[in-house]
Amino acid sequence: MVKSKRLVFARQFDGMPKESDFQLVEEETPALKDGEILVESLFNSVDPYMRPYTRVLPTGITMIGEGCGRVIESKSSDFPVGTVVMHQYGWCTHAVLDTKKPDPERPIRKAPADYPKDLPLSLLLGAVGMTGMTAYFGFLKLCEPKEGETVFVNGAAGAVGSLVGQIAKIKGCRAVGSAGSDAKVAWLKELGFDAAFNYKTVSSLDAALKEAAPYGIDCYFDNVGADFTSTVLNHMNLYGRVSICGSISTYNDNEMAKGPYPFVTILSKQLTVAGFKVPRWFKEWPKGMEQMAQWIKEGKIKYKEHVTEGFENMPKAFIGMLVGENTGKAVVKL
Numbered sequence: 290m291v292k293s294k295r296l297v298f299a300r301q302f303d304g305m306p307k308e309s310d311f312q313l314v315e316e317e318t319p320a321l322k323d324g325e326i327l328v329e330s331l332f333n334s335v336d337p338y339m340r341p342y343t344r345v346l347p348t349g350i351t352m353i354g355e356g357c358g359r360v361i362e363s364k365s366s367d368f369p370v371g372t373v374v375m376h377q378y379g380w381c382t383h384a385v386l387d388t389k390k391p392d393p394e395r396p397i398r399k400a401p402a403d404y405p406k407d408l409p410l411s412l413l414l415g416a417v418g419m420t421g422m423t424a425y426f427g428f429l430k431l432c433e434p435k436e437g438e439t440v441f442v443n444g445a446a447g448a449v450g451s452l453v454g455q456i457a458k459i460k461g462c463r464a465v466g467s468a469g470s471d472a473k474v475a476w477l478k479e480l481g482f483d484a485a486f487n488y489k490t491v492s493s494l495d496a497a498l499k500e501a502a503p504y505g506i507d508c509y510f511d512n513v514g515a516d517f518t519s520t521v522l523n524h525m526n527l528y529g530r531v532s533i534c535g536s537i538s539t540y541n542d543n544e545m546a547k548g549p550y551p552f553v554t555i556l557s558k559q560l561t562v563a564g565f566k567v568p569r570w571f572k573e574w575p576k577g578m579e580q581m582a583q584w585i586k587e588g589k590i591k592y593k594e595h596v597t598e599g600f601e602n603m604p605k606a607f608i609g610m611l612v613g614e615n616t617g618k619a620v621v622k623l
């Protein structure tokens with residue numbers, strides 16, 4: 290038995306989450322049954338989806354989220370001690386997982402056997418994990434970028450957005466991004482974005498897009514949603530493709546945003562607009578993970594991690610990510 294900690298989703302969020310919405314619980318892990326493994330978490334992820342997904346969840350549960358950890362006790366020959374796994378075990382320091390009852394929605398994923406020794410394991414939650422797969426498949430499958438096309442991504446200095454822009458460059462596109470600070474914009478230029486702007490300080494989004502994408506936008510990877518997206522659609526070229534990845538500008542709203550209705554724009558420009566959830570391509574993730582790791586090793590993809598130290602600081606890290614404190618992937622190191 291091991292002393293463990295978890296953070297409970299104690300109060301429904303009202304607008305921006307608060308630290309007092311979580312409660313820390315300490316307890317001992319139970320003895321393992323046949324087929325079970327005890328995982329010690331090394332890194333826990335904080336992600337935007339946690340804010341809207343909790344709307345329909347009951348309070349009192351362990352806060353939802355993915356972690357990357359090491360098996361420290363095992364009653365499963367498939368997962369010997371030392372195996373590194375990723376799983377939606379929630380905000381906890383230790384998790385008992387049943388390997389005999391696989392849940393296709395929440396699989397226990399093993400770190401690839403050939404995962405490069407010189408890459409941090411935290412990347413299995415970031416550029417070589419769920420976030421990286423979101424950028425890789427959500428962009429390539431739905432935007433189908435062609436050489437010479439203009440790609441626009443918002444939330445561009447975040448975990449997903451920063452990868453989308455760099456993949457766009459690898460594919461020979463012109464990459465344009467927006468982010469919420471001048472320091473983030475400077476980093477995007479370092480990454481090779483052809484144009485980038487601070488959406489918080491431009492005189493108008495319309496004017497900024499006109500300047501940054503003078504020949505229009507062919508591919509739009511949308512992390513932000515709502516009014517931002519309606520404005521971007523006006524800058525799309527004929528037959529443009531739009532990948533609807535997220536809608537972070539609406540996650541703290543207590544009600545779903547209504548309108549405006551951009552359907553005539555979509556029709557007249559003959560746009561293809563598609564939403565996705567990245568587990569849709571689960572079967573292809575190993576290939577995507579291998580490609581992302583290879584691009585990182587070759588220096589074609591650069592990444593940043595915003596690492597918060599200490600399990601107890603997870604609420605701070607989560608709120609910080611929602612207000613834009615992170616550049617690159619926000620993770621918590623336990």
Ligand SMILES: NC(=O)C1=CN([C@@H]2O[C@H](COP(=O)(O)OP(=O)(O)OC[C@H]3O[C@@H](n4cnc5c(N)ncnc54)[C@H](OP(=O)(O)O)[C@@H]3O)[C@@H](O)[C@H]2O)C=CC1
Binds near residue numbers: 444470539610619
């Ligand atoms: N469909 C899917 O399967 C998946 C979707 N996603 C979505 O991808 C998006 C990006 O996620 P991820 O890269 O992990 O997160 P990020 O690393 O981008 O972190 C969130 C960022 O959002 C920006 N932000 C916050 N509020 C606003 C706002 N009102 N308007 C514009 N930007 C805002 C902040 O950056 P700034 O300083 O620039 O404002 C903040 O740093 C999210 O919408 C998420 O839900 C993620 C994973 C899977």
Ligand SMILES: CCCCCC(=O)/C=C/[C@@H]1[C@@H](C/C=C\CCCC(=O)O)[C@@H](O)C[C@H]1O
Binds near residue numbers: 341342419565
């Ligand atoms: C309106 C909300 C849009 C959110 C888009 C987004 O960020 C989606 C992310 C999912 C994410 C969900 C993870 C876990 C949900 C289950 C939680 C639980 O009950 O334990 C991940 O699965 C990949 C994205 O599709």
